[in-house]
Amino acid sequence: MLLIPCPWCGPRDETEFRYGGQAHVAYPGDPAALSDEEWARYLFFRDNPRGPFAERWSHAAGCRRWFNAVRDTASGEIHAVYRPGEPRPVTP
Numbered sequence: 628m629l630l631i632p633c634p635w636c637g638p639r640d641e642t643e644f645r646y647g648g649q650a651h652v653a654y655p656g657d658p659a660a661l662s663d664e665e666w667a668r669y670l671f672f673r674d675n676p677r678g679p680f681a682e683r684w685s686h687a688a689g690c691r692r693w694f695n696a697v698r699d700t701a702s703g704e705i706h707a708v709y710r711p712g713e714p715r716p717v718t719p
């Protein structure tokens with residue numbers, strides 16, 4: 628069982644959360660100007676690191692809010708959580 632610390636509710640069981648993919652993927656400023664390849668890269672291409680990774684999570688069965696977490700993809704350990712609009716904390 629993985630405990631995920633919601634920034635508003637505190638630690639809750641992972642079953643209450645929904646994964647939302649990589650964090651900090653900015654919506655294109657002018658989507659109509661993109662080529663099909665550039666649009667596909669925005670939609671489908673994501674980093675896939677081994678180690679700390681900034682992800683989006685939703686506390687779907689709780690407060691229903693979105694937040695970001697820095698999680699180690701190898702160990703599952705969550706190094707930090709932060710609210711949308713806050714900068715990514717410095718983590719090991």
Ligand SMILES: [Zn+2]
Pocket residue numbers: 633634635636637686689690691692
């Ligand atoms: Zn919550």
